[in-house]
Amino acid sequence: MNAPFRILDWPTEPEDALGLALWNAVSLARAMDGVAVGEFQVAGVEIDSRDVIEGDLFFALKGEAMDGHRFVPMAFQKGAAAVVVDRPVDGPHILVKDTSRALELLAKAARERxxxxxxxxxxxxxxxxxxxxxxxxxxxxxxxxxxxxxxxxxxxxxxxxxxxxxxxxxxxxxxxxxxxxxxxxxxxxxxxxxxxxxxxxxxxxxxxxxxxxxxxxxxxxxxxxxxxxxxxxxxxxxxxxxxxxxxxxxxxxxxxxxxxxxxxxxxxxxxxxxxxxxxxxxxxxxxxxxxxxxxxxxxxxxxxxxxxxxxxxxxxxxxxxxxxxxxxxMEGLKGRGARTELAIKGGGSALLIDESYNANPASMRATLAQLGATRAARRIAVLGAMKELGDFAPAFHAALAEPILAAKVDHLIMVGDEMRFLAEELGKSGPGALGKGTSFAHCGKASEALQALQALGVASGDVILVKGSNSVGLGAVVAALAKQEG
The missing domain is CATH 3.40.1190.10 (Mur-like, catalytic domain)
Structure with missing residues (x-):
């Protein structure tokens, strides 16, 4: 009779004494040197009212152009258990002097506990x-x-x-x-x-x-x-x-x-x-x-x-x-190597490689080498400008010609003003600079790149690499391709 009860016994650990909630009103007020209005517990912390889910604590941060206090009603509508504010509001909240400083203090308390x-x-x-x-x-x-x-x-x-x-x-x-x-x-x-x-x-x-x-x-x-x-x-x-x-x-x-x-x-x-x-x-x-x-x-x-x-x-x-x-x-992350099979009308599929979140000279070379090692009927690269290179931008963009050649890219679409240096480098030997039958185009923005890609057409067996600095906006190209598949 006693054996089943021994089997069901679970060893206790010191952490069992810790609360299950992420934070409660008392601990939040103590951590942020604020005043708690109402009794509550929270399961998450959020700074964007659009991302709030039920049980979250919403911080009304103030920036140069936006005041998060404007979105307190929306946060409550979406299920926030409480908000952190620098002025009294209707509903459960922690009142602090500075919401940005309060977030740093809460981070410190979380690290310490x-x-x-x-x-x-x-x-x-x-x-x-x-x-x-x-x-x-x-x-x-x-x-x-x-x-x-x-x-x-x-x-x-x-x-x-x-x-x-x-x-x-x-x-x-x-x-x-x-x-x-x-x-x-x-x-x-x-x-x-x-x-x-x-x-x-x-x-x-x-x-x-x-x-x-x-x-x-x-x-x-x-x-x-x-x-x-x-x-x-x-x-x-x-x-x-x-x-x-x-x-x-x-x-x-x-x-x-x-x-x-x-x-x-x-x-x-x-x-x-x-x-x-x-x-x-x-x-x-x-x-x-x-x-x-x-x-x-x-x-x-x-x-x-x-x-x-x-x-x-x-x-x-x-x-x-x-x-x-x-x-x-581990699979590739969105914007950082995620691979998606695109169904093609009439049968077959194309491979989309999403590297649209970031780009610098080292990551461009690594990703182009990866493209070159990927089997494909055609290799298509949509490359956006690399930002924050300053006076080094002309040389670094022009230098991409070599890894593009090594990757045997069939069609290249360049996006952004800085890419003109690469276009000039490739243009020195004419449109065939990348090899027999290749083509390249230079676009000013992501929407033009999408149009160029659509004009080219995506066929079964294609591999399409999309990579650039996030501010170029090539994520929209990825989203459009995924939406238009088939």
Missing amino acids: ADATVIGVTGSVGKTGVKEAIFAALDRSSRGKAHRSVKSYNNHVGVPLSLSRMAARTRFGVFEMGMNHAGEITALTAQVRPHVAVITTIAPAHIENLGSEEAIADAKAEIFSGLQPGGTAVIPADSPHFARLRDAALAAGAKVVSFGSAPHADVRLLDAVAAPGGGSLVTADLGERRVCYTVAAPGEHWIANSLCVMAAVRAAGGDLGAAGLALAE
């Missing part, structure tokens, strides 16, 4: 994908007790918002940090206070504001200033700025773990071969052991990303087997 291992991720290329892969690995091994910043919430608003959403029961937190000026990551890492700080790579993104790759490396290395005592810095061994990053990490008191194919890498690539159905089979040396795993995402850059993920997961005390499974299952 969670007994979690925290990983911070930055880099010129690949930080969102690496962040997602690290999260997937840690979430699997912790049985759902991992938390991360969603989308690209990596700036002065996105980071505190992401922290404020971290539950008290979280075991692992993964946060992305971005920048386009020196000093920005210093402020973000002070909030995140990571135990593991990851730099994916250094490339000439935002070089307009920083002036050189060395300055970019220094700005990314600011992440080490927030490392907790005894923390680990994960850095790219193959980068020409490796020594610079290593010295910055050591100066911050970090343990340094490097990844890559260089002989001195701590997580070192031994072999990588194409996997059936796409992706790669990777063998890596971790010093005390070797691991073999599959990377579902195609491209050589994802082989390097996977080594970074393995290094970060090991440094955080995670499970490497779970990391391998996460990498094997």
